[in-house]
Amino acid sequence: MALLSHKVLYAAIFSLGLLAIVTRLGIDGNSKAHSDVTRLRFLPSSWRAKRTFYVTADEYPETEYVMGIPGFNYLRNLYFSNGTFLVLTTNPSSFPEQGAGYILSGLVDAHGKRPAAEEDIFAIMSPKEATDRGLLQPAAIRKEGISMFFNDVKLGDRSSFLEHYFHFIGELFLGCWRLMIAAGEREFPARLMYRANATDWRDRARINTWFQQSVLPDAAIEGSSIFEDRTVSQMTFIYDRIAIADRWAAHRVSQDVKTWNKATADLPLLKVPSTWMDPMRNRIKALAMAEQCDIHRKHAGVPVVVYINRQLTNRRLIDGDAEALLKQMDKLNNEGVIEFYNAVMEELPRVQQFCLALKADVMFGVHGNGLSHQLWMKPGSGVFEIMGEGFARDYAILAEMMGHEYHAIHYNETFPPDRWRRPDGSSVDQGPDFHSPRIRVDAEWFAALVVDVARKRIPVKEPEWSLSF
Structure with missing residues (x-):
């Protein structure tokens, strides 16, 4: 009995000592997490x-x-x-x-x-x-x-x-x-x-x-x-x-x-740090996995490409280009070059939308709200934004902050950063067809670009589950 009492006493002393180290308890009743502890985990x-x-x-x-x-x-x-x-x-x-x-x-x-x-x-x-x-x-x-x-x-x-x-x-x-x-x-x-x-x-x-x-x-x-x-x-x-x-x-x-x-x-x-979005991403990952979402590629060497399809909205591709684009992507998917998802976000459950973003190596679509989902991609992923002849920097800024490879697309060419400004230093405007249903893309040319960027992501792995920085 005496031995048991000693064990209880020692355990209590150890627990109080550990608590004091972790929280720096003070006699005034104030306390806070020890700095070494707060560095270990995101709380x-x-x-x-x-x-x-x-x-x-x-x-x-x-x-x-x-x-x-x-x-x-x-x-x-x-x-x-x-x-x-x-x-x-x-x-x-x-x-x-x-x-x-x-x-x-x-x-x-x-x-x-x-x-x-x-x-x-x-x-x-x-x-x-x-x-x-x-x-x-x-x-x-x-x-x-x-x-x-x-x-x-x-x-x-x-x-x-x-x-x-x-x-x-x-x-x-x-x-x-x-x-x-x-x-x-x-x-x-x-x-x-x-x-x-x-x-x-x-x-x-x-x-x-x-x-x-x-x-x-x-x-x-x-x-x-x-x-x-x-x-x-x-x-x-x-x-x-x-x-x-x-x-x-x-x-x-x-x-x-x-x-x-x-x-x-x-x-x-x-x-x-490059991991600055990890805590938010890990929470979404935990929720998606709890709903049985598989955030990994079906085949390790085949990168995932997600198309944010806006054809049900006003700002969209012309029908012929949209059909040709899907034909090219389906062909690449059937050949095992990419794992392709045609994501009509309006028709997908909420968690499934975020699940696709988590697993995507490359995301593309016409300028619009769905490209905000690039926030939940792995850092260093690829993003393509298809637009009319003008430019708006909304999603390019997101890509820059996330460390993604970003390309603005004008029909059959990229629109690089050195063309985003006019000679006087002001930004180019959006152009008359920016929000129209008449946006164009050369499907065959674009598919080749997607493959090039996607292949560079093959070595990129889903980060290990962690709340650490």
């Missing part, structure tokens, strides 16, 4: 050991600007009170010299423009000034974990741009995620916060909501009503860590964003 934001929810005024921490680019910015200890985001700092020079307008926009003005946020929306000041002006309550409620705040909002007949798979997942969410990884974070977001109404950020196909509920099942989804509730709550809130995405701030400040008319134009400047 849900809610995993972190909790601090007290309530912070007294004499313990208010200063706001820290971590990093950012125009329209995508990451901060620690950002305050929110009476509808205003407050930066409390004794070192304002550590924030972007452009001020609040680099980070956040106001509502549309009389000229239909979205100006920089004024002090009623986003203010930078010293803790003393905030106290003297009565902008803070005697205590604050801490919002733990990583928050993502999307400032897009529908005004009048102008879209919020959130009700679209590409514009939300492929632009604003992706920008916040890349920013987090660049800042060294290793957690999933604890909450997604919208300034827009739910009807303005739910896309028609409901892929955005599917993504949130399936890939981020433990993240809180906070719509405009919660934003409004906090505004009138007569409470001060502190966002532990927050990534802010503001499309109009990017367009207002960044020259490259203006040139390409793409809010994401600066995102490739954020340096991240």
Whole structure:
């Protein structure tokens, strides 16, 4: 009996010691994951050991600007009170010299423009000034974990741009995620916060909501009503860590964003490891495998080619070219050169769509939403975007961030990056037939190009299952 008691005692001492090492427990009750542990695995934001929810005024921490680019910015200890985001700092020079307008926009003005946020929306000041002006309550409620705040909002007949798979997942969410990884974070977001109404950020196909509920099942989804509730709550809130995405701030400040008319134009400047999308991809992989999806090639040496077929939509190939293209792909499939999938996404179950993206070595299609699925391909895959005589850089930016080999296709030639600008440096426009049902492709020429790019992917293997970085 005494021997058993000693064993129990030793086990308890060992467990407490291990817990102290892992979490760095303190006598004040505060704790956090040991840095060596957080480097080992990618954790849900809610995993972190909790601090007290309530912070007294004499313990208010200063706001820290971590990093950012125009329209995508990451901060620690950002305050929110009476509808205003407050930066409390004794070192304002550590924030972007452009001020609040680099980070956040106001509502549309009389000229239909979205100006920089004024002090009623986003203010930078010293803790003393905030106290003297009565902008803070005697205590604050801490919002733990990583928050993502999307400032897009529908005004009048102008879209919020959130009700679209590409514009939300492929632009604003992706920008916040890349920013987090660049800042060294290793957690999933604890909450997604919208300034827009739910009807303005739910896309028609409901892929955005599917993504949130399936890939981020433990993240809180906070719509405009919660934003409004906090505004009138007569409470001060502190966002532990927050990534802010503001499309109009990017367009207002960044020259490259203006040139390409793409809010994401600066995102490739954020340096991240090649594995930066692995945690998201691994969650989708886990879900797909749970539904018995086989994400591997049928034959190890035969690369998988997925065609995003848009023939049921308005922006599509002419019928003759579409038929010739399928004939060429089926021929290559029957000869064992490629493993081909003709994916009409509107007709496929949601998980099956993502399963095809996971297994694809090469993806191609006419410019459109389905090419956002390249996010879930293996890094270094091949992407072809078929378009009319013009050009839009949406999916080229995604490919650049993912490390894919990307080719824009004009009928029977590639349209390389050195032709994306006019002589004066401005971007070429989309052209009159860009969104038409009259897009052309030379099927035989294109099939040869697909084979060339696909064969280069034969040695590429599906990454081993891991949440490590």
